[in-house]
Amino acid sequence: MKNAIPYIYIVVGLSFIIKCIYALFNEQEIYYLIFSLKTESKSTYVLFNLFLGGLIIYSGIRRLKKNKK
Numbered sequence: 001m002k003n004a005i006p007y008i009y010i011v012v013g014l015s016f017i018i019k020c021i022y023a024l025f026n027e028q029e030i031y032y033l034i035f036s037l038k039t040e041s042k043s044t045y046v047l048f049n050l051f052l053g054g055l056i057i058y059s060g061i062r063r064l065k066k067n068k069k
Contacts, residue, residue, distance in 0.1 A: 003067060009060025016053030020046050 023031065023045055031045035032038050034052075039045055 006060045006064035006067060009056055009063065013053045013055075013057030013060060016049045016056065020049035020053065023049070 023042065027042075030038050030040060031042065033045065033048050039048075
């Protein structure tokens with residue numbers, strides 16, 4: 001399980017990035033960020049998902065490098 005966790009982080013981070021790209025091409029009235037937080041601004045939604053996805057991917061890559069040592 002210890003070896004699988006970094007890959008799970010990377011997959012979850014990529015899902016945030018894909019969700020962000022999908023939102024760029026579709027208009028919605030309300031965008032749900034996380035839990036019950038919502039926004040009407042597409043740019044806020046995209047920036048939040050890019051930041052969170054990037055942070056999760058970074059953590060996954062860091063854990064992967066740590067496991068390789």
